[in-house]
Amino acid sequence: MEEQILYVTKKLNINYILFWIIPFLFLGLWELGVLESGVFADNIQIRYYIETFTILLTALCIPLALKLFNWVLKNKIDKMSIIAALKKYMQWSNIRLGIIEIDVLVSLMSYYLTFSNTGGLCALIGLTASFFCIPGEKRLRCELRIDKD
Numbered sequence: 245m246e247e248q249i250l251y252v253t254k255k256l257n258i259n260y261i262l263f264w265i266i267p268f269l270f271l272g273l274w275e276l277g278v279l280e281s282g283v284f285a286d287n288i289q290i291r292y293y294i295e296t297f298t299i300l301l302t303a304l305c306i307p308l309a310l311k312l313f314n315w316v317l318k319n320k321i322d323k324m325s326i327i328a329a330l331k332k333y334m335q336w337s338n339i340r341l342g343i344i345e346i347d348v349l350v351s352l353m354s355y356y357l358t359f360s361n362t363g364g365l366c367a368l369i370g371l372t373a374s375f376f377c378i379p380g381e382k383r384l385r386c387e388l389r390i391d392k393d
Contacts, residue, residue, distance in 0.1 A: 245326060249381060249390070252334045256379035263341050263374060267348050267367070274356045281356040295362045298354040302366040305347035306373045313340040317387060329388055341377055344370050 273279045284290045316336050321329045348370035355363030385392060 248327065248330055249384065252330050253379060253381045253384055255334060256337055256384075259338055259341060260374075260377070260379050263345055264371075266345065267352060267371070270349060270352055274352075279356070282359050284357050285359045291358045291360060294354050294358050295360055298351050298363050298366050301350055302347050302369055305343050306370065309340045309343035310373065310376055312343075313337070321388070326388070326390065333384065333388060337377070337379065341374065344374055344377070348374075 270279070274281050284294060313336050317333070321332045321336070324332060348367050351363045351366035351370060353363070354360070355367060357363075384390070
């Protein structure tokens, strides 16, 4: 069982690192001019819709990701065997990071397409929310109530 806990922790750490690398890759692509930026900077109506969508997406995704994981942890994962719980824990941790990642990438896209600070701020909110998802063996044991023998 200890090997499986270390395996899950290692996988979660790799996914968390990838969570941070992907937005910086997109930032690099936009800053280097590979991806086109400022397409909707002059169109006020489309800019308004994109900004509103970005704000609503952030307001939906961040609480959803954090609360959904907590709900699944309490109502589903706690009732499973240790091996099944580890698999579900890894799966739902990845889903939680994926929801936040979608918000971050859409917010960055909003920022670069409209040159509006709203997208940048929403991306920062998403990146800050990821600090509540930092994986670790101690956290895994605490959330799954596994005692270290």
